[in-house]
Amino acid sequence: MRGARRLLSGTLIVAWAATAAAQTPDLSGTWTLDAGSSRVTSATLGGLIKAGAPETLHITHAANGTVVVESQVNESQSRLYVPNAKTTTPVVPSGSITMTTRWDGRKLVSEGFQESLGGEPVAVKEVFAVGADTRTLTIEISTTVGGTTAASTLVYVPSSGVQPCQKWPTPCK
Secondary structure, rough: OOHHHHHHHHHHHHHHHHHHHHHOOOOOOHHHHHOOOOEOOOOOOOOOOOOOOOEEEEEEEOOOEEEEEOOOOOOOOOEOEEEEEEEEEEEEEEEEEEEEEEEOOOOOEEEEEEOOOOOOEEEOOOOOOOOOOOOEEEEEEEEEEEEEEEEEEEEEEEOOOOOOOHHOOOOOO
């Protein structure tokens, strides 16, 4: 009887883990901004572009759960989202963004602060969600500084191809 309980208990744990993993969407891919469906304010993805929304995002969803987000701006920094952990990314020219990330159902939620030398810390919340059809990636971003909140909704669709870096907003040589 005890062996059967252990086996049943172990089976339930494995089934629960498989179900939890199945609920976590894969954000991987190259995504292109759908400007007509997006609402862009001053709330942006810190470190990926100086202003506005990146036209293209390259997202890698590693087997260990880490999500790496990059843009097609050569001087940008990659953003790391590590579930149940805190990460810090430099933000050019003189700051950083520190975020704590978690999965909330099928949404990747990251909250923290962007800091710069001589500036007031900015509270940041980013929520990544892939549509059920996997044809859209929506990123909700809100920033709050000095009691004022700005919010953006960035909508991306899968990219059909990646331009060579000579055609990026800041071309390579």
